Amino acid sequence: MSSGRRARRLKNEINMVPFIDVMLVLLIIFMVSAPLLPTGVVDLPSVGQARQTPQQVIELVVESEGAVRIRVNQRDVETTTMENMVAQVQALQAQSPGGAEGSPVIISARKDLRYDTVMQVMDRLNRAGVPRVGLSVRPTGG
Template sequence: MAELNARGGGRRRRTRNEINMVPFIDVMLVLLIIFMVSAPLLPTGVVDLPSIGKARQAPEKVIEVVLEDEDHVKLRVNRKDVDSMSVKDLADRIKPMQDEAAGGPQAVPVIISARKDVRYESVVHVMDVLQKAGVARVGLSVRTTGG
């Protein structure tokens, strides 16, 4: 027994492998208080949304392309239904209508409108068809609600 005491004692204390959570909790509470105090002081982000442009004078002739579903469109000239056709025939029909105008292709605006259930990809496809046909003034129909 004398030899055991000379080496460091008879009974050794075992170390326990545990994580002390108290300092961790203290740090988290301090961070929480800092964020709660500083959050109302941060500036809020303001998003500038584009506004609808208003023309001084309404154009004399307006061609409206109403997208009924992914493959079919209806043409309206000055709010009167003219024809119904597929999207692939749209370029052949729009070009003569633009050439009839007195000011050339730049004078007649083409407006695209679609129902809510039509996919956005279809609207982009119609815009692409009109661009390839040489239509320079293409707009999207926007309806605003008053109140």
């Protein structure tokens, strides 16, 4: 009763040929289309030149959690608390030759001080509406 038919065995292996064909087609498409794509231009901020240097620069040196030393044109004026700092900065800006807009405020801090304290100083100045507040940076030697 052998009818000449053989029982078909299933193959338990993955046929990789169609997968390789699809990958090669995709590779060719990406190789052809990649040079045609426009490159993205990122506008990075640059350091601009000021029209004129300010006549008065107020520097706030954060000494500790509650003490701030106020310096005007690199000369120490006084040491104050965080609560009185904003009023004194506004008074110094009002006395400056350019008015409140003329004197920038720069915040400096010790390296070992928590950054949260610096952020509190910036927040107090921002809430009081003090314009032109920046952070002091020290250039790294290369």
